[in-house]
Amino acid sequence: MDRPREYWNPLIETLPREKLIQIELKRFRELLQWAKENSPFYRRKLQGIDPQDIRSLEDVAKIPMTEKDELRAAQEGKEPFLYGELLAVPSESLSAFHQTSGTTGKPVYIPDTYESWQWLVEVWCCFLYAAGFRRSDRVFLPFAYNVYIAFWQGHYAAEKIGCEVVPGGALDTKGRIQKMKEVKATALMNTPTYGLHMFEVSKEMGIDPKKDLTVKKMVCAGEPMPEPTRRRLEEEWGVDVYDHIGGTESGAWAGMCREKRGLHVMEPHFILEMVDLETMSKPVSPGEKGIVVLTPLCRRCVPLIRFNLKDITRVTEEPCPCGRTSLRIDQVSGRVDDLRKIRGVFFSPSVIEEVIRSEFPEVVEFQTVLSQKGIAPVLTLRLELDPSLAGTQEERIQERIREQLKIRTNLTLEIERVKPGGLPRYTLKSTRFKDLTK
Numbered sequence: 434m435d436r437p438r439e440y441w442n443p444l445i446e447t448l449p450r451e452k453l454i455q456i457e458l459k460r461f462r463e464l465l466q467w468a469k470e471n472s473p474f475y476r477r478k479l480q481g482i483d484p485q486d487i488r489s490l491e492d493v494a495k496i497p498m499t500e501k502d503e504l505r506a507a508q509e510g511k512e513p514f515l516y517g518e519l520l521a522v523p524s525e526s527l528s529a530f531h532q533t534s535g536t537t538g539k540p541v542y543i544p545d546t547y548e549s550w551q552w553l554v555e556v557w558c559c560f561l562y563a564a565g566f567r568r569s570d571r572v573f574l575p576f577a578y579n580v581y582i583a584f585w586q587g588h589y590a591a592e593k594i595g596c597e598v599v600p601g602g603a604l605d606t607k608g609r610i611q612k613m614k615e616v617k618a619t620a621l622m623n624t625p626t627y628g629l630h631m632f633e634v635s636k637e638m639g640i641d642p643k644k645d646l647t648v649k650k651m652v653c654a655g656e657p658m659p660e661p662t663r664r665r666l667e668e669e670w671g672v673d674v675y676d677h678i679g680g681t682e683s684g685a686w687a688g689m690c691r692e693k694r695g696l697h698v699m700e701p702h703f704i705l706e707m708v709d710l711e712t713m714s715k716p717v718s719p720g721e722k723g724i725v726v727l728t729p730l731c732r733r734c735v736p737l738i739r740f741n742l743k744d745i746t747r748v749t750e751e752p753c754p755c756g757r758t759s760l761r762i763d764q765v766s767g768r769v770d771d772l773r774k775i776r777g778v779f780f781s782p783s784v785i786e787e788v789i790r791s792e793f794p795e796v797v798e799f800q801t802v803l804s805q806k807g808i809a810p811v812l813t814l815r816l817e818l819d820p821s822l823a824g825t826q827e828e829r830i831q832e833r834i835r836e837q838l839k840i841r842t843n844l845t846l847e848i849e850r851v852k853p854g855g856l857p858r859y860t861l862k863s864t865r866f867k868d869l870t871k
Contacts, residue, residue, distance in 0.1 A: 439690070439755055441562035441594075442555075445701070446757045453758065454490065456701040460730035462487050465496070468736040471521035474507040475736060493704060494716060498726060498739045504541045504682065515542045522546060522734045531582040533681045534862055543582070543681050549732045550589075553582075553684045556699050557590030560688030563697070563755070564652050564675040566620055568595030573618035573648075575609040575627065576860065577602030582681045583654040587622045596620070606634045614640065617647045621672075624655035625662050626863040632669045633797060643671035652677055654685070656862045657744075657765040659783055661791030663693075676764050678744070682737055683729050687762055692754050695761040704728040705760060706739070707748055710769070713741065719750045724769055725762075743769040745781075771866060773803060775810050778843050782866035785814065788837050795819045795830050798856040801846075804869040813847040814838070820853045 440446045448456075465484035468475035478497060487493060504519060511517030513524050529545040545553065566572065572591045578584045578600075591598050599616055601609040610631060613621075623631070628651060635642055642648065651666065651674045658676045666674045676696055679685030686703045687696040698705045707723035709715045717723035725742040744765045753761060767783035774780070782801050789796050798817040803810060814834070818827055831848045838846050 439563070440757075441559045446559065446759070448701075448758055450758055453700045457704050457730060458487060458489070458493075460701065461493060461704060461728060464728070464730055464733075464736055464738065467733055468521060468738060471733075472736050473518035474503070475521075475738065478503075479738075490704070490706075493728075493739070494706060496739050498713075498741050499737060500741050501541065501682070501743075502538070505539050508542060509539070516544055516735065519735045520544070521736055527734065529585075530580065531585070531681050532580050534581065541682060543735055545732075546734045549734050552702070552731045553586050554589045554593060556702055557586045557685055558593050559699060560675075560677050560685060561587070561590050561594055561596075561652065563688060563690040563757075565650050565673065565691055566591060566594055566596055566652075570596040570620045570650075571599060571616060571618050572596045572620045572622065573599045573601055573609070573613050573616070574622050575601045575604075575606075575613075575631065576623070581655075583679055583685070584622060586679075586685060587652070587654065591620075591622075606631060607638060610635050610638060610640060610646075613646055613648065619647055619649050621648055621651040623651065623653060624859070624862065625653045625658040625666065626656065626859045628653060628666050628670070628674075629662075630858045630860075632666075642669065646670075648672050651675070652688075654679065657767065657783060659766065659787045659790065660764055661787050661789075663764070665790045665794070678762075678765060680742065682735075683727050683740060683742065684732065686727060686729070690753065690755040690757060694753060695749060695763050697753070697757050698760045698762060700759040702729070702731055704730065705748070705762075707746075710745070713769075717747075719748045722747050722766070725765075745769065773868070775803070775812060775844060780812070780842055780844060784841050785838065786865070788834070788841055792837060793830060793834060795822060795826075796834075797853070798851075798858070800851075800856055800865050800867065802867045802869060810870065811847060812844055813849055815849045815851050815856065817851045817853060817856045 462484040469479050507519050508517035526546050527544040528547045529550050532540040532542045574584055576584050588598055601612055649672055651672050654677045663674050675689040677688040687698045689696050706726040707717045709717050725744045727740050727742050729737050745767045746762045746765050749761050767781040771782050785801050795818055800815040802813045
């Protein structure tokens with residue numbers, strides 16, 4: 434099927450905002466009614482709420498938020514097995530299983546029906562098409578997808594667009610790089626961290642991605658990607674790099690177009706709200722940092738209503754030159770779960786990555802550790818530097834890093850040097866922040 438150059442679904446992606454909101458409110462009312470009738474969890478939670486009272490986005494904000502701990506409690510020891518009181522369809526209608534990574538607690542199990550899975554794939558098609566994926570592309574996925582949802586969605590979406598997909602899950606990193614070269618892959622999907630690691634390994638192999646590989650575009654998923662990290666990937670690989678945001682519970686919900694001016698929320702598939710950082714209840718204005726509250730509108734098997742994602746970002750209502758009319762957000766700058774108050778100062782680990790990736794290409798890998806000495810908290814940055822640096826160069830770089838982080842965080846960090854290869858490398862989600870005080 435012929436499509437306009439920029440859009441996978443030109444009708445939906447360019448609808449006037451008032452039309453988008455009308456569709457979203459209608460879908461929200463329908464989702465509330467479905468959840469009240471079919472989900473034991475929401476039947477209790479939404480007791481006394483009439484879906485027909487929802488006439489505006491302000492009315493949506495009156496509905497109680499859903500927290501991740503509630504999802505865990507609704508599954509733990511509850512029937513039907515695995516999905517508990519969250520399930521809103523017969524078990525016989527399920528066709529796919531995925532789960533959260535469990536980095537913040539017990540994993541949450543999320544199933545899909547054939548219909549809901551096709552909806553998730555369609556949303557991913559919008560992302561990939563906006564990033565320039567076309568039928569002529571040969572897409573390489575350097576992962577064993579396992580039970581995690583993102584790259585399964587990406588795989589099926591690339592196929593639906595008409596791309597040729599090459600899965601590289603059974604190979605190690607060197608084998609994956611060699612396979613990319615062998616098949617002349619033109620596009621990649623990976624985590625930002627693994628993109629940086631593949632570049633590091635390619636150098637060890639004597640392969641320059643800019644000259645020796647044919648990759649032209651990369652879509653990143655699985656973890657937050659600050660803008661300096663995205664730019665560093667573009668510089669090292671010589672490709673266009675696009676961010677995407679999603680989760681197992683919600684599905685993928687925002688992605689970059691080729692303008693790379695933030696990420697488009699996939700309206701009218703989702704309703705996005707922003708609430709304040711302190712109380713997580715008051716709405717914030719466009720341009721102000723807040724926490725994402727999200728409602729996927731087309732997934733009936735496990736309804737999710739006003740889910741507190743705990744991702745920190747800001748919304749802009751400025752029109753995008755690409756012509757899409759959906760809301761846009763900045764790249765996620767961190768998570769509420771990672772915020773710490775240290776010596777009276779709020780600290781987010783994402784600031785470390787922003788400084789390192791934007792100003793210090795000599796840093797190969799890093800890790801931030803929060804520990805305790807007596808009653809005093811201690812923040813230590815463990816650094817793995819380029820092994821070609823001389824001793825005096827290393828000392829100057831460490832001092833510059835300490836100074837820049839003092840300016841950005843108002844905190845003084847201890848610096849610890851780590852031998853080459855001494856810090857872990859990550860394929861999926863990275864865990865560069867360790868809190869030893871818990």
